[in-house]
Amino acid sequence: MEILSEGGSAADAAVAACLASCVAETVMTGLLGGGHAIVFDAASGETLNLDCFVAVPGIGDERREGVELLELDVPFGTELVHYAVGIASCGVPGLPAGLQALHERYGRVPWAHLVEPALRLARDGVDFPQAHAACLAMLAPVMTMNEGARIYSPRGQLLRTGERLEQPGLVRALEAVAVEGPRSLYDGSLAAALLALMDERGGLVGRADLEAYEAQWTEPVEIEFAGTRVLTRAGLSRFPETLPLLPALRGRSSAERALTLVRTLDTHGAEGHTTNLVTCDPQGSVCVLTTSLGLGSGDFLPGLDLHLNSMLGESDLIRGVLEPGGRMGSMMAPTLALDHRGVALAGGAAGGTRLLSAMIQVVAGILDEGLDPQEAVSHPRLHPARGLVHLEPGFEESVPDALETAGFEVRAWPARHHYFGGVSVVTRSGAAGDPRRSGAAALLPPP
Secondary structure (H helix, E strand, O other), rough: HHHOOOOHHHHHHHHHHHHHHHHHHHOOOOOEEEEEEEEEEEOOOEEEEEEEEOOOOOHHHHOOOOOOOOOEEEOOOOEEEEEEEEEEOOOOOOOOHHHHHHHHHHHOOOOHHHHHHHOOOOOOOOOHHHHHOOOOHHHHHHHHOOOOHHOOOOOOOOOOOOEEOOOHHHHHHHHHHHHHHHHHHHHHHHEEEEEHHHHHHHHOOHHHHHHHHHHHHHHHEEEEEEEEEEEEOOOOHHHHHHHHHHHOOOOOOOOHHHHHHHHHOOOOOEEEEEEEEEOOOOOOOOOEEEEEEOOOOOOOEEEOOOEEEHHOOOOOHHHOOOOOOOOOOOOOEEEEEEEEOOOEEEEEEEEOHHHHHHHHHHHHHOOOOOOHHHHHHOOEEEEEOEEEEEEEOOOHHHHHHHHHOOOOOOEOOOOHHHOEEEEEEEEOOEOOOOOOEEEOOOOOOOO
16 A cells, blocks of 8 residues: 555555565465466556466476475364475475566566565564464464474464564565565575575575576466456466356355355365455556465575475476476466456455365356455355365355255354455455455555
């Protein structure tokens, strides 16, 4: 909001907000991760996807065998989810290059100024919200490995809701990013620190991997839905393949609506820990940016408090042979919906397997059912997975009965939970962040 009020573009605001999230949301994302974005430029009418996701290491002669991955099961709600972490799970980070690409193509504010809000948060520390405390409790075996114990368990016990998250090393890291620019991670001081840790602990990322990394601009996938042109990216989410299959929900009873959603969505896929943001400037340009570390490797750059990604340990993201320099697969699906007036909806989601179901329910809720953004985001969600339907509380009693009659097993959750994804959305009628992940939205005052 600070950047927008000073005349910054949607891309400027997205860069600043993302850097801030790398301080305030470190249980879900970080500078050594990767992401995907979609940008609508109001001046030109151009819409482009940006791929800054994690790449596969091993370019040139630096390919090497890493240390063994650490296998562990993480309790996620009522389920145990398998992960593999450790230094050898870290792929080539792409987020800094992506932020640089956004700023160079669409930015108006000097780079160093965009780092200032994140630097203030790093210097002051940030309050730890309830959703992050709940996530930390699940991820404790990874988040408190090595240097992480000092950050997330500073007094011998995990941080709790409302306590202060202190990451002083991020001040030094962000100062390097402000002075050296995002390339610090590829050929500057942050690159040197990352390569030293790789050498010390047996990681796979080498100098040639960092120097070769580039963010990539691509054309979005376009589909029709509810009278709009929906622009997004193809990928593991299957969002552009699934949305057109969804019959109209408007006017259906609660039971019919749930059955329609379940029959369209029943699937499975990758798990992950991700964050999403949406920015819109007064000129009408929009940026949706989704980022993640995966679970996180459990390794932190010493003295810099930067957590390494764990994408090479996310088995559900691996499709076919991994070629050095190639991009890993991703569930991310930042999305725009355009009509004759311009952008009608801009949104994205976090949530691994639940990303698709969360996005479908919110996008259909707004574009098809006519809900306002906060109502659509806060509405109770369902998530089907191979015949088992997870239900948040708040559905009418007819819903579980109808699902069971149709042959589905139903698992009712006792409370709203971040298992069901985290959606951020902006429309002409307002904006919404997801309360399941302590999300929030803010609007500029009218001119």
